[in-house]
Amino acid sequence: MSTSLTLDEIAGLLQRRGAAQYGREAVSQLDHALQCAHLAEQAGETPATVAAALLHDLGHLLAAERQQAPEPDDRRDDLHQYIALPFLRHLFDEAVLAPIRLHVDAKRYLCQAEPGYFDTLSPASVHSLALQGGAFNEQEARAFLHQPFAAEAVRLRxxxxxxxxxxxxxxxxxxxxPVLAQAARQA
Ligand SMILES: [Fe+2]
Known part of the structure; x- marks a missing residue:
């Protein structure tokens, strides 16, 4: 697989690898991607944000495809938010790429900014939070919010x-x- 995916290759990857369980959650990777996109769509998000919601965990599938991680290793941060970016860069602009890149930092932000948010996280998400560096401090949270598409990343989260x-x-x-195609055309 080259480092520039076509829309057909993205769909193929989601279909081929999507049946895998989503980490330690109760749903498959594809179910998780579809539920996330559906929630974004129902909330009235733009095609770019719906596309980001669908593709935010594509890095997990790419890692499996390249057998970089034959078995999930939950003792280290897999940095999955960055893995998909080189594969998507030629198709999509920052409106899609930034929320994908920032969706882990958005969790770290919400843990600092929103009392009670941490308590809503699933056990798997609490576990990965620790590996990802934990909650932001106040200064880190402020710096996070200054980045373009930080608000979209928080909603995606x-x-x-x-x-x-x-x-x-x-x-x-x-x-x-077609939503992916629309987001790609706008790039
Ligand atoms: Fe996810």
């Missing part, structure tokens, strides 16, 4: 956190392919 419901019905992947 909230969809991400909710997109872990076993058996939750969503549109199929085919519904989101």
């Amino acid at each position: 909230r969809y991400d956190d909710l997109a872990k419901v076993a058996g939750q019905p969503t549109p199929e992947l085919g519904h989101y392919l």
Whole structure:
């Protein structure tokens, strides 16, 4: 696989690797991606943000595809928020790439900025938070918010956190392919 994915290759990757369990959560990677995109769509997000929601964890699938991580190693941070970026850069602009890149930092931000947020995280998400550096301090939280698309990343994070419901019905992947195409055309 080259480092520049086509939209067809992205769809193929989601279909081929999406059946894998989403870490220690109760849903598959594809279910998680679809639930996240569905929540973004229902909230009235732009095609770019819906595309980011669908693709935010593509790094996990790419790592599996390249067998960099044949077995998930939950003792270290897999840095999955960065893995997909070189594969998507030629298709999408920062409106899609930045929320993907920032979705882990958005969790670290919310842990600092929003009382009670930490308590809503799943056990798997609490575990990865520690590996990812934990909650931001006040200064880090302020710096996070100054980045372009930080607000979109925070909203994506909230969809991400909710997109872990076993058996939750969503549109199929085919519904989101035109949204990806639209987000790509706008880039
Ligand atoms: Fe996720």
